[in-house]
Amino acid sequence: MPRLQRVRTLREWIVPPLPEAESTTPSLDEVRRQVRHIEIRARRALRDAIAGEYRTAFRGRGLEFAELQPYNPGDDIRSIDWKATARLRTPVVRRYVEEREQTVLILVDVSGSMSYAASGLSVHDRAVEVAGVLGLAAAAANDIVGVAAFATDVVLAVPPAKGSSHVLRILRDLLTLKADGRTELARALRYAGRVMRKRGVVIVISDFVATHPDHIWEPALAQLSRRHDVVAVCLRDARETTLAQAADGSIVHWGGAERGDMLLADGGISQTQERELESERRRMLARLRQCGCDAVMIDTNEDWIPTLVGLFRQRRSRQ
Numbered sequence: 001m002p003r004l005q006r007v008r009t010l011r012e013w014i015v016p017p018l019p020e021a022e023s024t025t026p027s028l029d030e031v032r033r034q035v036r037h038i039e040i041r042a043r044r045a046l047r048d049a050i051a052g053e054y055r056t057a058f059r060g061r062g063l064e065f066a067e068l069q070p071y072n073p074g075d076d077i078r079s080i081d082w083k084a085t086a087r088l089r090t091p092v093v094r095r096y097v098e099e100r101e102q103t104v105l106i107l108v109d110v111s112g113s114m115s116y117a118a119s120g121l122s123v124h125d126r127a128v129e130v131a132g133v134l135g136l137a138a139a140a141a142n143d144i145v146g147v148a149a150f151a152t153d154v155v156l157a158v159p160p161a162k163g164s165s166h167v168l169r170i171l172r173d174l175l176t177l178k179a180d181g182r183t184e185l186a187r188a189l190r191y192a193g194r195v196m197r198k199r200g201v202v203i204v205i206s207d208f209v210a211t212h213p214d215h216i217w218e219p220a221l222a223q224l225s226r227r228h229d230v231v232a233v234c235l236r237d238a239r240e241t242t243l244a245q246a247a248d249g250s251i252v253h254w255g256g257a258e259r260g261d262m263l264l265a266d267g268g269i270s271q272t273q274e275r276e277l278e279s280e281r282r283r284m285l286a287r288l289r290q291c292g293c294d295a296v297m298i299d300t301n302e303d304w305i306p307t308l309v310g311l312f313r314q315r316r317s318r319q
Contacts, residue, residue, distance in 0.1 A: 151181035
């Protein structure tokens with residue numbers, strides 16, 4: 001088989017052409033089905049783990065006065081309201097509750113590289129699912145949630161609002177977007193800095209693929225992290241982080257739909273390449289954390305809820 005034809009055959013094996021129906025905008029019934037699926041998964045995660053961990057990992061801006069209550073033995077005497085005590089002629093204490101309401105902006109990458117799917121869910125589908133679960137967790141904690149989807153530029157912006165119904169509307173909007181275009185992450189990060197005027201939480205969901213050497217996003221991410229609480233969720237398809245055995249015995253690694261590069265190697269050096277892929281994974285996480293944000297990397301075929309719970313617990317232990 002000629003080399004060019006062999007490479008083309010391997011590329012089709014790695015990234016099989018999508019059927020024409022799947023390249024179009026999903027039907028309303030399909031969007032509703034996907035939203036319902038994400039909602040069910042999110043409700044289960046909120047019940048089992050995410051809700052409490054999210055609440056403790058992302059605390060509110062402070063404490064606000066709730067009410068006066070009679071003093072009971074064991075109450076901190078520093079909480080006694082002396083003016084009210086004198087007026088009522090009985091000791092009373094001031095009770096405070098956490099001021100929970102804060103703004104959460106979820107940045108979702110919908111560029112061309114997010115459309116890749118070796119099998120099962122695409123990176124874009126997983127990104128929407130992660131956004132949905134985190135958005136519903138924020139809504140359950142009484143936070144206000146907004147979203148900005150981006151590729152070459154911001155293509156969807158939903159202002160922050162309260163409530164789970166608002167988050168479900170966000171999911172419907174995200175699912176109707178087709179992953180396309182280049183990744184202009186720095187532009188999206190600067191956009192987040194402009195619209196987030198008060199300190200809040202910014203969750204960036206992307207594969208962090210930069211296809212041009214001038215598309216450097218680290219300075220913009222570092223600047224955003226100095227003003228806000230930033231969490232980076234780096235998503236990759238399993239085929240982008242591991243090597244696979246091709247039909248003819250060679251080793252194949254797909255570098256991403258947007259980059260379009262591909263590694264062909266002899267099976268004898270597969271262990272070396274596996275180590276290089278793991279090293280690339282560690283370097284990406286280090287780049288993200290050096291910008292001052294928390295970061296996790298998630299493969300599309302893994303159960304990612306425990307990964308996020310682990311991140312939230314790390315944040316809680318530092319507080």
